Amino acid sequence: MAAPCRLISRLAVVSGGGSGIGRAVCQRFASEGASVVVADRNEESAHKTLELLSRNYRGQEHVALEVDVSLKESVGRLVNAIQSHYFQPPSICVSAAGITQDEFLLKMEEEDFDRVIQVNLKGTFLLTQAVSSALVAAGISKGSIITVGSIVGKVGNVGQINYSASKAGVEGLTRTAAKELSKYGIRCNCILPGFIASPMTENLPEKVMSKVSPLILMGRMGKPAEVADVCAFLASDDSQYITGVSIEVAGGLFIG
Numbered sequence: 001m002a003a004p005c006r007l008i009s010r011l012a013v014v015s016g017g018g019s020g021i022g023r024a025v026c027q028r029f030a031s032e033g034a035s036v037v038v039a040d041r042n043e044e045s046a047h048k049t050l051e052l053l054s055r056n057y058r059g060q061e062h063v064a065l066e067v068d069v070s071l072k073e074s075v076g077r078l079v080n081a082i083q084s085h086y087f088q089p090p091s092i093c094v095s096a097a098g099i100t101q102d103e104f105l106l107k108m109e110e111e112d113f114d115r116v117i118q119v120n121l122k123g124t125f126l127l128t129q130a131v132s133s134a135l136v137a138a139g140i141s142k143g144s145i146i147t148v149g150s151i152v153g154k155v156g157n158v159g160q161i162n163y164s165a166s167k168a169g170v171e172g173l174t175r176t177a178a179k180e181l182s183k184y185g186i187r188c189n190c191i192l193p194g195f196i197a198s199p200m201t202e203n204l205p206e207k208v209m210s211k212v213s214p215l216i217l218m219g220r221m222g223k224p225a226e227v228a229d230v231c232a233f234l235a236s237d238d239s240q241y242i243t244g245v246s247i248e249v250a251g252g253l254f255i256g
């Protein structure tokens with residue numbers, strides 16, 4: 001079956017596009033016809049994603065740009081650079097940049113709590129705000145903002161007091177953004193991945209995985225491409241009547 005081509009002529013920005021889920025989202029969007037801005041703090045990995053896109057999806061113009069999503073000036077520079085390059089703001093925005101700094105509540109340092117909130121939660125706020133402001137200013141009345149929370153934001157996880165708080169915040173932020181932005185034609189939805197095989201999870205201790213695995217109904221970790229499938233649906237008109245929701249992409253984790 002031919003891959004769908006639902007994103008022709010669309011411009012997308014993907015933070016965290018240099019790795020894991022973000023990279024898979026960039027590839028999926030490009031495969032559906034979008035021009036993709038790969039945005040990442042790690043310039044080298046962003047350029048690796050760009051190479052993949054430029055090799056496999058030549059019909060559109062893709063770029064890689066450096067950004068630290070936790071800094072307002074950096075996010076502002078990113079959105080300005082996109083507008084200078086493409087003469088329009090991106091109408092699809094995926095906030096996939098994220099970090100972990102795991103520790104038990106009783107031992108967590110304040111800096112480690114703050115850093116995770118700054119990147120995962122404030123970073124999502126800054127990018128969502130900058131992109132939606134640019135869309136409204138340009139009078140573009142169609143947009144899809146996709147944020148990346150986590151199943152952990154709903155159910156909690158031992159050793160992730162900062163991460164689970166940041167991801168619960170991302171869900172609340174997304175619902176509020178949906179309420180405020182619907183009048184501008186901008187939809188906002190949140191993806192809640194479960195355990196996805198990526199650089200973020202590759203060093204999870206065996207002890208943790210042996211406890212989690214039996215709780216996954218599908219019996220395995222997810223693939224970044226399986227999260228990207230859902231992002232492509234949310235970015236496309238196939239979801240044009242969907243806003244303010246969270247979608248679990250977790251193989252049935254924790255429902256049993």
Ligand code: NAD
Pocket residue numbers: 015016017018019020021022039040041042045067068069070095096097098099119120123148149150151192193194195196197198199200201
């Ligand atoms: P990853 O570590 O493979 O990729 C994260 C990317 O974010 C990296 O390229 C990194 O350079 C970038 N990044 C980090 N800080 C940044 C910053 N300040 N500014 C810009 N870019 C920054 O992780 P992943 O597994 O692909 O995770 C992607 C998103 O999905 C994250 O938000 C993560 O919390 C979320 N998530 C992942 C899983 C999982 O099991 N892998 C589960 C639930 C949610």
